[in-house]
Amino acid sequence: MVKVDRTAFSVASLFDEPDEKAxxxxxxxxxxxxxxxxxxQVVYGYTPASARLQRVLAVASFPPG
Known part of the structure; x- marks a missing residue:
């Protein structure tokens, strides 16, 4: 049976003011x-290829006149 380390987390009320802003x-x-x-990086993943911005090239053709 696995024991839970109760020192690794704390329980708080949802009505307590969060101290994240401070x-x-x-x-x-x-x-x-x-x-x-x-x-x-956690949300979108990290690869060395995505570490740089991509270059985008678009060719626009306009009708003459």
Whole structure:
């Protein structure tokens, strides 16, 4: 039987004020951008090919006149 490590999490009320705003305001803008990039990689996946922006080339043909 697997035992749960009860020190690894805490239980809180949904009505408690979250302290996330204070946490992120205590971070530098660079640290916030690093965290944002990490979340982007987690959600969309990370591959070396997707680390760069793609170039898009579109040829538009217009009728004469």
């Amino acid at each position: 946490y992120w305001l205590s971070k530098t803008p660079y640290e916030r951008l690093q965290a944002l990039e990490l979340m982007r």
